[in-house]
Amino acid sequence: MFRFGNPEYLWLFVAMPVLLALYIFLNIKKRNDVKKLGVLSTLKKMMPELSLKRSYLKFWLIFAALCVGIVMTARPQFGTKVETVEKEGIELVIAIDVSNSMLARDVSPDRLSRAKQILSRLIDVRRNDKIALIVFAGEAFVQMPLTSDTQSAKIFLNSIDPSLVPVQGTAVADAIGLGVSSFSTDKEVDKAIVLITDGEDHQGNALKAAQQAAEAGIMVNVVGIGSAEGSPVPTSAYSNSFMTDNEGNVVVSRLNEQMCIETAQSGKGLYVLADNTSTAIRALETQLDGLETKSSTSLSYSEYDEKFPLFGWVLLTLLVVEILIYDKKNPLFKNIKLFK
Incomplete structure (x- = not known):
C-alpha cells in the first residue's frame, strides 16, 4: 500500500x-x-x-x-515496517457479533459499524495490550490470534462483516468459550474478554460460559448495542429492503439488555450500553485499567x-x-x- x-x-x-x-x-x-x-x-x-x-x-x-x-x-x-517493541499491558480478547441483526440501524449508522468504531478506539487506547479478535454469529471463529500488533488488529477489524460467518444466529457461549482458549497460559498477566453484541442469544448457555470464564480468572465485559424498541433488519449493509419471516412479516431485532447484563454479572465484568456518545467506551477503559499488567517484548508491524x-x-x-x-x-x- x-x-x-x-x-x-x-x-x-x-x-x-x-x-x-x-x-x-x-x-x-x-x-x-x-x-x-x-x-x-x-x-x-x-x-x-x-x-x-x-x-x-x-x-x-x-x-x-x-x-x-x-x-x-x-x-x-x-511497504511494511517491523519493529521490536516492549509493551506493558493485559491480554484482551475482543469478540464481535456479526449476525445479520447487527445490520439494524437503531444505532447510527448501524449496529455493526458503530461496534467497529467503538472497538477501533478501544484498540487505540489499549495499544500496549496483547489483543485477539473473534467473530461470531451461529458459530465463532478466531479472526486474529493473540498479538501485540494492534495495528494489524485494526486492519482485521475493518474487514469484518456478516459474510465471515455463514451460519446465522448469536452463539454468545461459543464466543466466550473460544475467547477463553485464545489466551496464553501466562498466569502473571490479567485477562479480559470484551463482548459486543445485541444480545439475541439463540443458543443459550451464555451465563454458564461467562461464569466458567470468571472461575478461570478471566473477566467478561459486555457491550450491548441496539435499542429496546428495535429496528428492521436490512437484507444487506447498503440495502433499503428488509428481511421477512416465513409469514412475510418484517423481522425486527431488539437489544436483549437483560441477557447482556446477566452475562456480564456472571463473568464478574462490566456491562455498558453503546450509544452515539463515548460514555460506554470511557467506562470500559476505566474497567480495564484496573487489571494487572505485565511487560513483554514483541514484533510490531506498521502498514506504512x-x-x-x-x-x-x-x-x-x-x-x-x-x-x-x-x-x-x-x-x-x-x-x-x-x-x-
Missing part, C-alpha cells in the same frame, strides 16, 4: 509549470538580446568555451531536484514505512551532479565531446 504522510505539500507542484514557463520566457528573451549583438553562429565562434546544452542540463537537474524535494517533503510511505530518505538521496545526487557541471567547457576535458 502507498500513501503520503503530508499530502498537502503536493500542491507545490502547481508552481512547477509556472517555473518552467518563466525559464522558457527568459531563454527566449536572452536569445533575442544576443541577436542584437550579431549573428549567433559568429558569436559562438567568439565564445568557444560557452555551452548552452550544459546550461539547459543544469536547469533540468535543478527542476528534477525540486520535484523530488516536493515528493520527499510530502513523506511517501509504503517512511521512504523519504530514499528520495533524499536522489535529491542529493541530482544537486551534486548539477554542481559538477560547469556552465563553460572545462579546459581539462575540452577534448571530451559529451556536450557538442
Whole structure:
C-alpha cells in the first residue's frame, strides 16, 4: 500500500509549470538580446568555451531536484515496517457479533459499524495490550490470534462483516468459550474478554460460559448495542429492503439488555450500553485499567514505512551532479565531446 504522510505539500507542484514557463520566457528573451549583438553562429565562434546544452542540463537537474524535494517533503510511505517493541499491558480478547441483526440501524449508522468504531478506539487506547479478535454469529471463529500488533488488529477489524460467518444466529457461549482458549497460559498477566453484541442469544448457555470464564480468572465485559424498541433488519449493509419471516412479516431485532447484563454479572465484568456518545467506551477503559499488567517484548508491524530518505538521496545526487557541471567547457576535458 502507498500513501503520503503530508499530502498537502503536493500542491507545490502547481508552481512547477509556472517555473518552467518563466525559464522558457527568459531563454527566449536572452536569445533575442544576443541577436542584437550579431549573428549567433559568429558569436559562438567568439565564445568557444560557452555551452548552452550544459546550461539547459543544469536547469533540468535543478527542476528534477525540486520535484523530488516536493515528493520527499510530502513523506511517501509504503511497504511494511517491523519493529521490536516492549509493551506493558493485559491480554484482551475482543469478540464481535456479526449476525445479520447487527445490520439494524437503531444505532447510527448501524449496529455493526458503530461496534467497529467503538472497538477501533478501544484498540487505540489499549495499544500496549496483547489483543485477539473473534467473530461470531451461529458459530465463532478466531479472526486474529493473540498479538501485540494492534495495528494489524485494526486492519482485521475493518474487514469484518456478516459474510465471515455463514451460519446465522448469536452463539454468545461459543464466543466466550473460544475467547477463553485464545489466551496464553501466562498466569502473571490479567485477562479480559470484551463482548459486543445485541444480545439475541439463540443458543443459550451464555451465563454458564461467562461464569466458567470468571472461575478461570478471566473477566467478561459486555457491550450491548441496539435499542429496546428495535429496528428492521436490512437484507444487506447498503440495502433499503428488509428481511421477512416465513409469514412475510418484517423481522425486527431488539437489544436483549437483560441477557447482556446477566452475562456480564456472571463473568464478574462490566456491562455498558453503546450509544452515539463515548460514555460506554470511557467506562470500559476505566474497567480495564484496573487489571494487572505485565511487560513483554514483541514484533510490531506498521502498514506504512517512511521512504523519504530514499528520495533524499536522489535529491542529493541530482544537486551534486548539477554542481559538477560547469556552465563553460572545462579546459581539462575540452577534448571530451559529451556536450557538442
